[in-house]
Amino acid sequence: MxxxxxxxxxxxxxxxxxxxxxxxxxxxxxxxxxxxxxxxxxxxxxxxxxxxxxxxxxxxxxxxxxxxxxxxxxxxxxxxxxxxxxxxxxxxxxxxxxxxxxFGRVEGLIVRSQVARLEDLKGKKVGVTFASSAHLLVLNLLDQAGLKAGKDVTVLNVPAPELPAAFQSGQIDAAAAWTPQFNAIRAMPDAKVLVDDTSFSLYKEYGVTPxxxxxxxxxxxxxxxxxxxxxxxxxxxxxxxxxxxxxxxxxxxxxxxxxxxxxxxxxxxxxxxxxxxxxxxxxxxxxxxxxxxxxxxxxxxxxxxxxxxxxxxxxxxxxxxx
Structure with missing residues (x-):
């Protein structure tokens, strides 16, 4: 209306x-x-x-x-x-x-505390909303780490509103999200922001987020x-x-x-x-x-x-x- x-x-x-x-x-x-x-x-x-x-x-x-x-x-x-x-x-x-x-500082990849670097995602499940900016971020980050989606890391399509519950329940090991889900997940126990959009390869050179x-x-x-x-x-x-x-x-x-x-x-x-x-x-x-x-x-x-x-x-x- x-x-x-x-x-x-x-x-x-x-x-x-x-x-x-x-x-x-x-x-x-x-x-x-x-x-x-x-x-x-x-x-x-x-x-x-x-x-x-x-x-x-x-x-x-x-x-x-x-x-x-x-x-x-x-x-x-x-x-x-x-x-x-x-x-x-x-x-x-x-x-x-x-x-x-x-808004590059309020979108990123949130992981559990034991994950110290992108390479540690090998064998883990990452939840993200497909065909979104966060999806591009995940694919680019995996490339930077020499990892392949579907081979080294399982990338699951999770609607943005469902990401906090999926992370909290352990259905996924990491979540790529934007605010407000980004804020909600990073506030959970044992959660931390591994990287945000400033780690996106194009941001580093052009100031462009995913x-x-x-x-x-x-x-x-x-x-x-x-x-x-x-x-x-x-x-x-x-x-x-x-x-x-x-x-x-x-x-x-x-x-x-x-x-x-x-x-x-x-x-x-x-x-x-x-x-x-x-x-x-x-x-x-x-x-x-x-x-x-x-x-x-x-x-x-x-x-x-x-x-x-x-x-x-x-x-x-x-x-x-x-």
């Missing part, structure tokens, strides 16, 4: 003003990559830019991407692998227009509403600046979305590195290491049979609205 949270609280005069605002349909969820858009709605940052941003929640990334491609929403944040998969099929209906954050979030928009919307997109990004990165510099001040608004306890919510915000508007140019510029990293990520996905071919990622990047 679409929610115009800012408009709902407006007095009559405000409603009249908001009706003249340009509408933007955003697809989100409770995942931290959507915090900037939610915060910008709740704090009135979009309203200040004469935008009426509606929020529609999606339970899965695939549903959100499908809604974007079909024109049911205008903008969304999605994991880059999902965007790369659509690119690999030749769709030109969207563009990457921003990078919200880096499943970085990207802000995407429909090409048709960009072409028709360039000034509205610029104002959207201004408000969006105003929210990012607050997440980065005043995390405590964002908790009350965000818990309305996530239903987390305040302390857990603050930990989530502080666990990510929030990119500012000033950093976007360097991230998305032609020749940037970050876009080179996304290209390498696409090539890695081909190698791990996640997609059939690697698209030329730069052709889907548009920094003209920053």
């Amino acid at each position: 679409a929610i115009g949270a800012a408009a709902l609280a407006l007095p009559v005069a405000g409603r009249s003003w908001a009706a003249q605002a340009e509408a933007v349909r955003y697809g989100g969820s409770a995942w931290l990559g959507h915090y900037p858009a939610w915060l910008a709605i709740q704090a009135g940052y979009f309203k200040a830019e004469n935008l009426e941003v509606g929020w529609e929640s999606f339970g899965t990334t695939s549903a959100r991407v499908s809604a974007l491609l079909s024109g049911n929403i205008d903008m969304a944040v999605t994991a880059a692998p999902a965007a790369l998969a659509v690119m690999s099929r030749g769709s030109r209906h969207f563009a990457i227009i921003g990078v919200p954050e880096n 499943g970085p979030d990207v802000l995407v928009a429909r090409r048709a919307f960009l072409d028709k509403n360039p000034e509205a997109v610029k104002r959207f990004l201004k408000a969006y990165f105003r929210a990012n600046e607050q997440l980065k510099t005043q995390p405590d001040a964002t908790v009350a608004a965000l818990t309305e979305l996530t239903k987390l306890l305040a302390a857990d919510q603050l930990e989530m915000v502080k666990g990510a590195d929030w990119y500012t508007a000033a950093e976007q140019g360097a991230l998305l510029a032609p020749g940037s290491k970050y876009i080179d990293g996304l290209q390498k990520l696409a090539e890695m996905m081909v190698r791990y049979d996640q997609i059939d071919k690697a698209p030329p990622v730069r052709e889907w990047v548009d920094a003209a609205y920053l």
Whole structure:
């Protein structure tokens, strides 16, 4: 259901003003990559830019991407692998227009205390959600350690919400997860984080995690509403600046979305590195290491049979609205 949270609280005069605002349909969820858009709605940052941003929640990334491609929403944040998969099929209906954050410190591989290094996973069972960023992380880590999935290590497909119970019960010896499951598992007795996304091979060279979030928009919307997109990004990165510099001040608004306890919510915000508007140019510029990293990520996905071919990622990047 679409929610115009800012408009709902407006007095009559405000409603009249908001009706003249340009509408933007955003697809989100409770995942931290959507915090900037939610915060910008709740704090009135979009309203200040004469935008009426509606929020529609999606339970899965695939549903959100499908809604974007079909024109049911205008903008969304999605994991880059999902965007790369659509690119690999030749769709030109969207563009990457921003990078919200880096959540590499709240995704990783959690093991039992006796496991000291990746090589110690030989003969053990690792649980991970297949076709996810954590799955790419596991495959890459095993490569780095000279281990083969299915031969040296049993890699099991476990839905993300079920990973804590599987680890706690001993069904798996290690779990690759992202927050909030990552936080829940690492807090268990006899559990420790062996590595996080900063050990991913592409992070070391390009600063790219296995499943970085990207802000995407429909090409048709960009072409028709360039000034509205610029104002959207201004408000969006105003929210990012607050997440980065005043995390405590964002908790009350965000818990309305996530239903987390305040302390857990603050930990989530502080666990990510929030990119500012000033950093976007360097991230998305032609020749940037970050876009080179996304290209390498696409090539890695081909190698791990996640997609059939690697698209030329730069052709889907548009920094003209920053």
